[in-house]
Amino acid sequence: MEFERVLQCALEVVDIRSALRRDPTGRAARRLRDLALEATEEIASAAADEYRDYLAARETRDAREAAEGGLWPVLAVLTPVVAAVAAAVLLLIGYGARLAEVATGFATSVVTAGWVLALTAAVTACIGLWALLRTALRQREGTSECREPAGGTDVDRARERWRQALLERGLLPYLRSHLVADA
Template sequence: MTTRLRPEDRADFEWVLTLALDVTDIRTALDRGPVTPGVTALRARALADADAIAASAADEYRAYLRARAAVMPASGTPAPSPGAARNGPVAESLLPALGVLAPLVSAVAATVFLLFGYGIRLATPASSVASTLVTAGWTSALVTVASTTVGLGALLVTAVRSRTSHRGDPRLAVGNPEAEHARAAWHQALLERGLLPYLRGHLTVGPPSAD
């Protein structure tokens, strides 16, 4: 049974195609002269024949689709838990905002308390209010340092998550080992049995010798 390459998996096909075009003998043949098709033309031809090329790794592709379906609902995205659906996006959006606002608010409070505290202390050295304000000011300053550290960490975590969500297949963001292994096996089969023979056939070159 032939399984056509699904639209959401064409990005994977293009990525493996890029790897194949960079294999030594393929790259050497492409650089050999004007009689061979250029990289752009060969890439376009391979993309047009994507379904036929992918058929060489059909078994691995079907195994990948089964593994992926096991961790995804029919809509094609991981099924979040009800609590994560309600709280996840809100928490992720509030964390960076709090990381910026908390140090700012505590820094302003520290400045105000210290200015008023030392101002009153200059006018009335024995004033208990001045001592209270100065203590509150230095406490706010410590809070500023701590919240700045926490805020930077929150921003870093958000940046890393953002990069991760834009890299590779976002539907596998659940980190399912079986699905990731099946995907890697499909990539390997697609490269070795599909794209490399296809490219070598169009460039009339054979695989590199063992020695």
């Protein structure tokens, strides 16, 4: 997917875009894109060192996040589920006891506990969805641009170096050589 984004950026470079506009049918652009996708490994080898650096930075970050994350991600997923199931069970038992008119004090306590757990499930589900949305938006920032802003984390910088190497040493020379061959 990332390769295709960089390929799209390469196809938008001025000289390549100008050459492709000479074909009014648009077949040349599709053909060139298909050729590049078929030669992904060959093209990507031009930026292999930068890609290894990017993978290493990503693995380091993931290991650090796994060590730092610990129990929170597990709790974020399990708390709403467990609370909802427990709430359903307690509410069924409590309302069942009320209908049977058995142990009224017990039934009231169980129903109250069920509603507290239902509220807990709703609140923790909302918090989990908010965290998921925030993470997704953070991940999406800058991905539509051909060039991402400088700075960011080590992973962002390594990824940008890889993308630039892929573009400049891999895709652009490949696309230009195939444009010349077609002319």
